[in-house]
Amino acid sequence: MKAEKILVIGANGQIGSELVEALVHRHGAARVVAADLHTGFCGSEVAFAKLDVLDSKALRALVVAEGVTQVYHLAAILSATGEKVPLQAWNLNMNGLLNLLELARELLAEGRLLRVFWPSSIAAFGPNSPRLNTPQYCVMDPTSMYGISKLAGERLCEYYHQKYGVDVRSLRYPGILSSKTPPGGGTTDYAIAIFLSAKKREVFECFLSQDTTLPMIAMEDALRATLSLMEASPEQIKIRSSYNVTGLSFSPAELALAIRQRLPAFQIRYVPDERQAIADSWPQSLDDSRARADWGWKALIGMDQLVDGMLA
Ligand SMILES: NC(=O)c1ccc[n+]([C@@H]2O[C@H](COP(=O)([O-])OP(=O)(O)OC[C@H]3O[C@@H](n4cnc5c(N)ncnc54)[C@H](O)[C@@H]3O)[C@@H](O)[C@H]2O)c1
Numbered sequence: 001m002k003a004e005k006i007l008v009i010g011a012n013g014q015i016g017s018e019l020v021e022a023l024v025h026r027h028g029a030a031r032v033v034a035a036d037l038h039t040g041f042c043g044s045e046v047a048f049a050k051l052d053v054l055d056s057k058a059l060r061a062l063v064v065a066e067g068v069t070q071v072y073h074l075a076a077i078l079s080a081t082g083e084k085v086p087l088q089a090w091n092l093n094m095n096g097l098l099n100l101l102e103l104a105r106e107l108l109a110e111g112r113l114l115r116v117f118w119p120s121s122i123a124a125f126g127p128n129s130p131r132l133n134t135p136q137y138c139v140m141d142p143t144s145m146y147g148i149s150k151l152a153g154e155r156l157c158e159y160y161h162q163k164y165g166v167d168v169r170s171l172r173y174p175g176i177l178s179s180k181t182p183p184g185g186g187t188t189d190y191a192i193a194i195f196l197s198a199k200k201r202e203v204f205e206c207f208l209s210q211d212t213t214l215p216m217i218a219m220e221d222a223l224r225a226t227l228s229l230m231e232a233s234p235e236q237i238k239i240r241s242s243y244n245v246t247g248l249s250f251s252p253a254e255l256a257l258a259i260r261q262r263l264p265a266f267q268i269r270y271v272p273d274e275r276q277a278i279a280d281s282w283p284q285s286l287d288d289s290r291a292r293a294d295w296g297w298k299a300l301i302g303m304d305q306l307v308d309g310m311l312a
Contacts, residue, residue, distance in 0.1 A: 005031055005067050009053050009096075010074030012036040015119075015222070017181040019072060020046060022223045033066050037075065053096040060103055063114065070230065072117045073100050079123050080275050081185030082146035093149035094156075101160040101168065108165060116168040117230050120154050120242035122215055123147035123187075124172060127281045134283035136244050136290045143281045154241040161240035169229050170242035174286065178219035179310050187278045188214055191255060194268070195310045198259050203267045210253035210270050213284040217247030218301040218309065225297055232295040239290060246286040247299040248306070258307045 006023050010016045011034035023032045024046060035051040049062055053075045063071070075096050082089035097118055104114040125134055126141035142148050150172075160166040175188025183189040190206050197204035217225075225245045229237070250258075256268045291297035301309070 003027075003031065004069045005033070006070045006072070007033045007035060007063065007066065007068045008072045008074065009035050009051060009100075010076070011048070012038055012040060013074055014178060014181045014183050015176060015219070016072075016074045018178060018219055019074070019223060019226065022227060023072075026227070033062075033068070035062065053099060054092065056099040056103065059099055060106075063103060063107075069113065070115045070117070071100060071104075072226070072230075073097065074119065076119075076149075077146065078184050078186040079121070079144050079146040079278055080187055080189070082149075083144060083274065083278070086145035089145045090149055093146070094152060097153050097156060101156060101166060104166045104168065105160060105164045113167060115230065116166065117226060118153065118157060118168060118170050119226075120150045120170050120172045121147070122172055122174050122282050122286065123278070124150040124154060124242070125281075125283050129283060131282075131284045133285050133287045134244070135287045136239070144278050147281075158241040167234060168240060169232075169237055170240075171225055171229060171245050171291075172242045172286070173222060174215035174217050174246050176219055176222045177216055177306060177310060180219075187275045187282070188216060190252060191216060192310075194252070194255060194259065198263055198266045199311070201265065203269055204256075205269050205271050206252045206256075207271060207273045207275050208252055208279050209272045209276060210256075210268075211251050212276065212279050213249050213251040213254075214279060215246045215249045215283060215286045216306075217245065217299065218306050220309075221247045221299045221301050224300070225291070228295060228297060229291075236295045238294050243291040243294075243297075244286045244288045245291050245297060245299075246288050247301060248303055249285040250303065254303075255307070258303055259311070262307065262311060 035049040077089040
């Protein structure tokens with residue numbers, strides 16, 4: 001593996017905090033720089049930079065000063081929060097990505113390669129997308145500002161690759177389940193909060209109805225997918241918009257049942273709120289056969305391992 005210098009933008013978030021650890025494990029702390037709008041990365045002993053990804057000059061200065069060769073760009077406003085501040089969501093989700101793609105284009109013109117990872121989401125699909133085993137290519141008519149920004153972002157990634165040769169790679173993440181860092185305001189957050197209630201012996205109030213099935217993935221699998229995609233050779237990456245990837249699909253009732261099998265006293269109440277409409281417009285399961293065929297993706301963590309891991 002060639003010596004990379006890796007920048008993670010949005011390093012304090014749910015994914016960033018664990019991705020930094022995984023990158024340090026693979027490359028060593030000296031090769032990783034964590035950046036976020038807010039100070040306070042308290043994970044590994046990596047360099048931390050306070051950065052607003054919307055400040056294109058500061059972004060360029062950091063990338064050049066550190067000799068960065070790969071960027072994982074995770075700064076975004078997620079689905080549920082995005083509906084409260086839609087213009088802010090559009091601004092951050094689009095212009096942060098554009099700043100980075102423009103920088104990668106400029107550096108390439110100067111003869112410097114910058115490999116970029118940017119996550120899309122199942123939110124890029126919409127009510128007229130097939131909801132079962134949603135294919136890689138189909139109608140996509142997202143209804144949330146978050147989903148609209150993700151679909152537009154996918155088109156930008158493909159555009160910068162086709163037109164300028166920028167090496168940008170992307171995954172359509174489903175809901176990501178982790179126990180280390182709190183989730184950042186998404187529609188699948190219930191599937192993390194439920195474990196906290198279960199551990200505290202509280203009755204869990206679920207903001208989605210009991211039969212709302214959504215695709216999910218364990219953080220460990222999500223990180224493996226992300227690193228595999230970034231480590232694949234450019235010829236393996238046949239899709240430059242964003243790849244479907246998935247772990248497993250379940251509803252709140254199915255998750256509650258799995259928890260009750262381990263904690264028989266666990267109780268749940270269903271009190272759907274405005275997030276129900278967002279969830280109802282998303283796929284229930286995803287077809288990730290293109291990721292499997294192109295760069296060997298396969299999820300490893302199923303329901304039992306996931307629930308045992310979260311409760312532990
Ligand atoms: N977590 C999931 O389940 C999930 C699912 C699908 C897609 N995604 C995508 O993955 C990415 C990361 O998600 P997450 O759950 O870790 O989000 P998060 O909200 O937990 O973290 C985002 C981080 O970005 C930082 N940030 C915000 N504005 C910034 C700015 N202007 N400049 C620099 N940093 C800024 C925040 O301080 C925060 O630490 C996002 O693009 C999100 O859309 C996440």
